[in-house]
Amino acid sequence: MNIVLEEEAKDDLFKGIKFYESQLFGLGDYFYNSIISDIKSLHLYCGIHRKINGYFRLLSKRFPYAIYYKFDKNNIYIFAILDCRSNPKNIEERLS
Numbered sequence: 001m002n003i004v005l006e007e008e009a010k011d012d013l014f015k016g017i018k019f020y021e022s023q024l025f026g027l028g029d030y031f032y033n034s035i036i037s038d039i040k041s042l043h044l045y046c047g048i049h050r051k052i053n054g055y056f057r058l059l060s061k062r063f064p065y066a067i068y069y070k071f072d073k074n075n076i077y078i079f080a081i082l083d084c085r086s087n088p089k090n091i092e093e094r095l096s
Helices: 007-023 027-040 088-095
Strands: 002-005 055-059 065-071 075-083
Touching (some): 002 027, 027 065
Antiparallel strands (some): 055 065
């Protein structure tokens, strides 16, 4: 399966990198590598995660982020990479 990162998910990822890099030099790179590792794990674990608002939700192992995705027989589509500390209404709005 191919992994497709939608534009909004790319924006989410870069916002996260920028935030963590502003906290500590090098932490943005660590965040990026961690999230990409979580996304790559979908090659093995795609479809086993809980569904939220019609999307499967993978929780990041190292950061308080959730990766929202859908899939078909050929591709895994990443739609959002959101901070779990955000207002739940904002997350729900983003996913609808």
